[in-house]
Amino acid sequence: MDEYLGFKEVALDEAGVNAIFGEEPENAYGCLQNEYLVAKDKEENLLGIFRCDGTKLCRVPYKAINSRFLGKIKPRNLQQQMAINMLYDSDSTVKVITGKFGTGKDFLMCSVAIDLLEHNKFEKIVYVRNNIEVKNSKPIGYLPGSYNEKLLPFAMPLADHLGGVDGLSLMVSHGQIEIVHLGFIRGRDIKNSIIICSEADNLTKEHIQLLLGRVGEGSALWMNGDFKQCDAEIFERNSGLMVAVDKLKGHPRFGYVKLLKTERSETAAMADLLD
16 A cells, blocks of 8 residues: 555646646545645646645645744745645644655744744644654753753754744743643643644654643644654554554544655755665
8 A cells, every 4th residue: 555645646638637727626536635636747847736625626825934033934845835735724733744854844843833823823832742862872861950941952943943942942931832741741631722742753652642632622733753763662663653644644634744855955865875
């Protein structure tokens, strides 16, 4: 069975082009709800991107992110364009982005979340991490400081999009961002918030069920990760992220896109050469 990517690509002949650009193009390609369709001609030229609403295909408009901290952020490839559309979609409340290092998972997710926060679409960002250190690295031991100071090193992907640690600390002090250890999430009822779980490849199925159960009225759960980058054997045997994508695909409240291309830098892309 082919891997579910959150999108399909099709090459259209003249009849297919006429059909898909009709008034209400039917879902003739078997797309699941919220799955994207990348339409190209026979010469591989892009014709358009569409998203299945459950019955028909809807044209996806081009959209950039306007960030107060990073300026205007344009998608660098088709998968990023689909991911941005998914993140801004108000109908889906559980969103997942996967992909290898440097593809933009945290970059897109954090940037859109901050933009939505600044436009009062949500009251705060709840940043959740299972504090697992990188596989085969030595633990640094007891971390001094307050609860937030202990968790700060694990929230650096978010700080990178807020102008650094000072920007993150400021938003934490104003109650706009809450950093939470996964171990303390049980029993919470989180309302009107974006719950972001980075490095969700280090979660079991039970962890993700726990997170889903915390999503209260007006909230959404966003997760990202790399299926090949988990840092303990338990997550290889029981990949919650993989189970979530497989079980939730096609659900009207679920959105997913896999990013395929490293965009961080030419140097970062060299990591692929070591495989």
